[in-house]
Amino acid sequence: xxxxxxxxxxxxxxxxxxxxxxxxxxxxxxxxxxxxxxxxxxxxxxxxxxxxxxxxxxxxxxxxxxxxxxxxxxxxxxxxxxxxxxxxxxxxxxxxxxxxxxxxxxxxxxxxxxxxxxxxxxxxxxxxxxxxxxxxxxxxxxxxxxxxxxxxxxxxxxxxxxxxxxxxxxxxxxxxxxxxxxxxxxxxxxxxxxxxxx
Amino acid sequence: xxxxxxxxxxxxxxxxxxxxxxxxxxxxxxxxxxxxxxxxxxxxxxxxxxxxxxxxxxxxxxxxxxxxxxxxxxxxxxxxxxxxxxxxxx
Numbered sequence: 001x002x003x004x005x006x007x008x009x010x011x012x013x014x015x016x017x018x019x020x021x022x023x024x025x026x027x028x029x030x031x032x033x034x035x036x037x038x039x040x041x042x043x044x045x046x047x048x049x050x051x052x053x054x055x056x057x058x059x060x061x062x063x064x065x066x067x068x069x070x071x072x073x074x075x076x077x078x079x080x081x082x083x084x085x086x087x088x089x090x091x092x093x094x095x096x097x098x099x100x101x102x103x104x105x106x107x108x109x110x111x112x113x114x115x116x117x118x119x120x121x122x123x124x125x126x127x128x129x130x131x132x133x134x135x136x137x138x139x140x141x142x143x144x145x146x147x148x149x150x151x152x153x154x155x156x157x158x159x160x161x162x163x164x165x166x167x168x169x170x171x172x173x174x175x176x177x178x179x180x181x182x183x184x185x186x187x188x189x190x191x192x193x194x195x196x197x198x
Numbered sequence: 199x200x201x202x203x204x205x206x207x208x209x210x211x212x213x214x215x216x217x218x219x220x221x222x223x224x225x226x227x228x229x230x231x232x233x234x235x236x237x238x239x240x241x242x243x244x245x246x247x248x249x250x251x252x253x254x255x256x257x258x259x260x261x262x263x264x265x266x267x268x269x270x271x272x273x274x275x276x277x278x279x280x281x282x283x284x285x286x287x288x
Contacts, residue, residue, distance in 0.1 A: 086278070095203060095268065095277040097247040113280055130267040132281075133216070138249050138264050139280040142271065 020058045028054035038161075040154075077122060077156060082107055082115045087124065095140075116141050123152055201233035206241040207261070210251055211269055214260035221258040248279035 020026070029036045030049035037047065037054065047054060074081060085105050098116070102109045119125040120141065129137040209230050213222035224242065228235040242259050245251035250265035268277070 095207070095245070095248050095250060095279050097244070098278055098280040099247065100244065101278055112278075116278060116280060128271060130264045132249060133263050140268060140271070141278040141280065 020056055020060075027057035027060070029057050030054050038158075072157075075160070077124075077153070077160075079122060079124075080115055080118060082111055083119050083122070083124075086112065086115055086119065201231050201237055201241065203241040203244055205231060206233075206238055207245055207250055207265055208269065210242070210245070210259060211261040211266055216261050216263045216266050219260060221254070221260040224253075224257050224259060227259070247281070249281040250279065 024040075026039045027036060028039060028047075031052065032050040035049045035054070036057070074084065082105070085107075086101060098112045099109055101107075102112045105112075116125065116127075116139075120127050125141045125143065128140045128142065130140050132138050206227065209227055210222065213227065213230065214220050224235055224239050227233075227242075228238045231238060239253075242251055242253045245265065246253050248264075249262060250268055251259055251261055253259040264279075268279075
């Protein structure tokens with residue numbers, strides 16, 4: 001017998017629809033062209049297009065699956081899972097030693113050191129060198145300024161989302177061109193083939 | 199009353215001195231923080247593993263130069279001290 005566990009949300013139950021009354025985010029479109037923008041934290045249309053204010057999208061009927069935030073973050077920032085685990089492990093704690101983080105997460109100590117450096121490369125952590133009483137220095141990893149992190153992660157995610165939207169638009173245009181040239185044929189895999197392999 | 203590792207470090211820095219090697223006691227720290235001595239002691243060992251404090255078997259402790267410098271960073275956020283590979287990135 002197949003089926004979902006009683007408490008397991010189904011695809012349908014997890015689906016969400018764009019709610020224009022929600023203040024979480026807004027979608028605006030230009031009445032004269034295909035321009036659609038996403039706006040966060042704005043009460044008014046964020047920009048004009050063709051010399052007119054953009055209009056709030058109110059008739060989006062399509063339901064979408066809510067994103068798995070963890071997966072989105074991993075994909076959008078190229079953030080290794082271990083790196084995200086490290087961030088989640090020590091938020092609100094600390095100072096913690098690298099050994100403690102390793103033991104807590106079940107990673108090798110060398111893995112922690114490697115991913116701490118990766119988080120610095122990604123701009124999610126800063127590294128400072130502190131003097132050691134016995135000589136030499138100690139590496140200390142700490143969060144970047146929260147406002148800076150907010151701006152960088154949001155813009156970084158928008159870049160990723162913009163790239164995805166542009167690819168979808170390109171694929172739609174490719175599909176449209178194909179159908180115009182092949183009116184008697186079913187839609188083949190041309191839509192997916194138009195996405196470049198990365 | 200629960201106490202954080204960060205607050206133990208702050209109190210330790212206020213009550214001891216790395217350069218002059220002045221120490222305080224775990225008992226005094228616990229009293230100043232209104233915290234359980236075992237909890238304070240546990241955090242001290244954690245701070246010692248980070249090279250931020252020195253705890254002695256006689257129950258005394260002091261902040262280290264590294265601990266004082268960490269507090270000067272004035273960061274209340276995520277902090278990980280990689281003490282065992284001090285020159286790994288240099």
